[in-house]
Amino acid sequence: RLHTLQELRHAAEGWLSEVIDLLRTQTAHDFRLYKSGTLQRRIERRMAMAAIETDDIDRYLRTLHGDARELDLLAKDLLINVTSFFRDPKVFDLLAEKIVPELVRSHAPDQALRIWIAGCSTGEETYSLAMLFYEQIAATKRDIKLQVFASDVDPDAVASAREGLYPETIEAEVSPERLARFLTKEAQGYRVLPDLRAVVVFNVQDVLADPPFSRLDLVSCRNLLIYLIPEAQAKVISLFHFALRE
Numbered sequence: 657r658l659h660t661l662q663e664l665r666h667a668a669e670g671w672l673s674e675v676i677d678l679l680r681t682q683t684a685h686d687f688r689l690y691k692s693g694t695l696q697r698r699i700e701r702r703m704a705m706a707a708i709e710t711d712d713i714d715r716y717l718r719t720l721h722g723d724a725r726e727l728d729l730l731a732k733d734l735l736i737n738v739t740s741f742f743r744d745p746k747v748f749d750l751l752a753e754k755i756v757p758e759l760v761r762s763h764a765p766d767q768a769l770r771i772w773i774a775g776c777s778t779g780e781e782t783y784s785l786a787m788l789f790y791e792q793i794a795a796t797k798r799d800i801k802l803q804v805f806a807s808d809v810d811p812d813a814v815a816s817a818r819e820g821l822y823p824e825t826i827e828a829e830v831s832p833e834r835l836a837r838f839l840t841k842e843a844q845g846y847r848v849l850p851d852l853r854a855v856v857v858f859n860v861q862d863v864l865a866d867p868p869f870s871r872l873d874l875v876s877c878r879n880l881l882i883y884l885i886p887e888a889q890a891k892v893i894s895l896f897h898f899a900l901r902e
Contacts, residue, residue, distance in 0.1 A: 671713045672696060675730075678720055683731045685809065689864055689888035695734060702730050735810040738879060739777040741822075741829035742784045747878075752788050759873055760792045760800065768801040769793075772869045772899065774892075775880035776806035776858065779817025780826075783848055785876060786855055787838055805869045807861035818858050820848030863892055868899040875900060 672692055680686045687695060700710045706726065708716045720727050742748045763769050769789065773782045786804050793800050808814050823845045827835065830846075839846040863880070875896045881889045 671717065672699070674717060675699060675720065678717075678727065679731055679734075682724065682727055684811075685731045685735070686862070686865065687734055689885055690734070690883050691885055694736075694883050698734050698736075699730065702726075702733050732810070732812070735813070736879075736883060737777045737810065737813050739780045741780045741826050743781065743829075743878075748784060748788070751785070752792075755874070756788045756792045757796075760789070760796055760798060763798070763800055763873070765799055768803045770803045770805070770869070770872045771874040771876065772872050773804070773806040774863050774875060774877040774896075776808045776817060777810070777813050779806065779813075779820065779856075779858070780822070780829075781876065781878065782806040782817065782856055782858075783820070783838070783852060786852055787834055790838075790852060790855070802855045804856040805859065805872075806856055807859045807863070807869075809860070809862045811860045814858050814860050820853050822846050822848075863895065864888060868895045870899055871901055872899050873901060 672695060676687050676695070680688070699716075703710055703713075703716050706716065706719065708719070720730065759769065771785060771789065773785065776782045782804060786802070789802050789804075793802060806817065808817070821842070821844060822839075826846055830839070835846065838849055838852045840849055863877075864884075877892070877896065881892060884892065
């Protein structure tokens with residue numbers, strides 16, 4: 657029997673919501689506000705890795721019900737961690753030339769300059785931003801305390817960010833001056849120096865469910881909203897609006 661497109665869509669929605677419910681009840685993750693297309697592609701990729709045909713979703717559902725490890729691996733795969741130091745350099749150039757100097761220059765000396773990286777993944781973006789602010793505060797000799805908050809829903813990514821240890825390949829992304837100033841060379845790669853590490857607080861946090869930070873001067877949220885449905889995007893934007901100072 658030929659399936660209509662609508663029937664196929666209903667079938668996909670049925671198994672997808674079953675997978676999402678299973679993840680929500682058995683792991684710490686709620687994917688209900690993520691785009692279904694993204695989730696479906698990632699689940700199908702996981703099925704291929706488990707040597708299960710993409711049209712045999714019933715077999716994969718049985719696997720998920722009986723195998724907590726596969727459920728955890730799927731949750732990890734759905735938490736999309738893509739990041740690097742100074743990713744998309746034009747953005748960081750703009751920040752370094754316009755945004756950061758203005759924020760530092762106009763900041764009241766008696767209050768901390770507070771920034772939040774929402775969806776910080778393994779910390780590269782967080783440390784990149786912290787470097788820019790650190791450099792600008794030092795260059796202007798302003799006595800301003802820097803507070804950097806970084807959060808992600810993935811506990812493993814946050815643990816890795818706290819470690820602050822990165823492979824030698826970051827030499828392609830971080831200038832020799834910054835490598836010398838902010839990182840130290842170890843056998844396994846480069847580690848963020850305690851001075852820079854000390855201004856950052858990493859937290860496990862779900863931006864859709866947990867209360868946001870407040871009285872912020874800058875929020876950086878990159879490559880997170882694209883995975884969320886429009887209602888969730890609007891909710892996050894209004895949270896940021898509430899979290900920022902006037």
